[in-house]
Amino acid sequence: MRIDVLTTFPEMFAAEPPAALGVSIPARARAAGIVEVVATDIRAYAENKHAKTDDRPFGGGPGMVMMCQPIWDAVRGVEASDPRPAHRVLLTPQGRPLTQAMVERLAGLPRLLVLAGHYEGIDERVIEALAPEEISIGDYVLSGGELAAMVLIDAVVRLLPGALGDQESALAESFSTVAGAGDSPHARLLDCPHFTRPRVWQGREAPEILVSGDHAKVARWRLEQRLARTRDRRPDLLPNDPQPDPQPDPQANPAEPACQPPGRVDSPGTGS
Numbered sequence: 693m694r695i696d697v698l699t700t701f702p703e704m705f706a707a708e709p710p711a712a713l714g715v716s717i718p719a720r721a722r723a724a725g726i727v728e729v730v731a732t733d734i735r736a737y738a739e740n741k742h743a744k745t746d747d748r749p750f751g752g753g754p755g756m757v758m759m760c761q762p763i764w765d766a767v768r769g770v771e772a773s774d775p776r777p778a779h780r781v782l783l784t785p786q787g788r789p790l791t792q793a794m795v796e797r798l799a800g801l802p803r804l805l806v807l808a809g810h811y812e813g814i815d816e817r818v819i820e821a822l823a824p825e826e827i828s829i830g831d832y833v834l835s836g837g838e839l840a841a842m843v844l845i846d847a848v849v850r851l852l853p854g855a856l857g858d859q860e861s862a863l864a865e866s867f868s869t870v871a872g873a874g875d876s877p878h879a880r881l882l883d884c885p886h887f888t889r890p891r892v893w894q895g896r897e898a899p900e901i902l903v904s905g906d907h908a909k910v911a912r913w914r915l916e917q918r919l920a921r922t923r924d925r926r927p928d929l930l931p932n933d934p935q936p937d938p939q940p941d942p943q944a945n946p947a948e949p950a951c952q953p954p955g956r957v958d959s960p961g962t963g964s
C-alpha cells in the first residue's frame with residue numbers, strides 16, 4: 693500500500709525514530725515494504741515568491757486560511773507520480789468520526805492520499821473541487837491535521853497483511869467483529885483483560901483459567917470477558933436490534949467478514 697501525506701510539516705512523517713511513524717509497527721512495516729509513506733511539502737507547489745500556502749480570511753477575523761492553488765497543484769502532482777488511483781482523505785474536526793470499520797475499509801485500498809490542514813483550515817472551494825472523504829479523529833480541535841493523519845495511518849498500517857508479528861492479535865482487539873456474540877450477529881466488542889508473569893503480583897493473582905492449558909475454556913472465558921466489558925463500558929456497541937454494526941460506515945462493503953474469538957493462549961512476550 694502507498695500512503696501519500698500532503699502537509700506543511702513533512703519532517704513529522706520521517707521513517708526514523710523519534711518520528712511517530714519511524715518506530716514500532718509502522719517503522720517495521722515501512723522497512724519491510726508493506727507500506728510506503730510519502731510525505732510531500734505543500735509549499736513546494738506554491739506558485740508565489742515566498743512559497744506561502746496561507747492567507748488572511750475573507751470577511752476578517754483571526755487566523756489564516758490555506759489557499760486553493762498550492763493544495764490543488766500538490767494533490768494533482770502527487771497523484772500523477774504513481775499510476776495507482778489514490779483515495780483522497782481530508783483530516784478535519786468536521787468529518788465523520790473515525791471507527792475501526794472505516795479503518796478496515798481504508799486498509800483494503802491500494803493507495804491513500806491524506807491531506808492535513810493547518811491554521812483556521814482550508815479554503816472551502818478546493819475542498820469542494822477535490823471531494824475528499826472527510827474524517828475526524830474526535831470531537832476536539834488539534835492545531836493541525838498531522839497528528840490526526842498519524843493516528844489514521846497507524847491504525848491502517850497495523851491491519852495490513854504481515855504488519856503485526858502475530859496476525860491473530862489484530863483479530864481479537866477492541867472493535868474487531870465477533871460472530872454470534874450477544875444479541876448482534878457481528879458485534880464489535882472491547883478486548884478482554886490481559887495478564888503476564890508473574891502469576892501473583894502484589895497479592896493479585898492472574899486468573900487461574902489462563903494457565904489451565906485448556907484452550908477451549910480460555911477462548912470461552914475471553915469471549916465472556918469481552919462481552920461483559922463491552923456491556924459495562926460501551927453498551928452502545930451492543931445494539932438490541934440486529935444491526936451488523938452500531939455505527940454503519942456508508943462507504944463500507946456490506947458483506948464484511950466477522951472474525952472468530954481467539955482460540956489459544958499466547959505465551960508471554962509473543963504479542964506485538
Ligand code: SAM
Pocket residue numbers: 783784785786807808809810811812813814827828829830831832833834835836837838840
Ligand atoms: N477552524 C477549524 C474548525 O473549527 O473546524 C479547525 C481548524 S484546526 C485548528 C487546523 C487543522 O487541524 C484542521 O484543518 C484539520 O486538518 C486538523 N484537525 C483539527 N482537529 C481535528 C480533528 N479532531 N480530527 C481531524 N483533524 C483535525
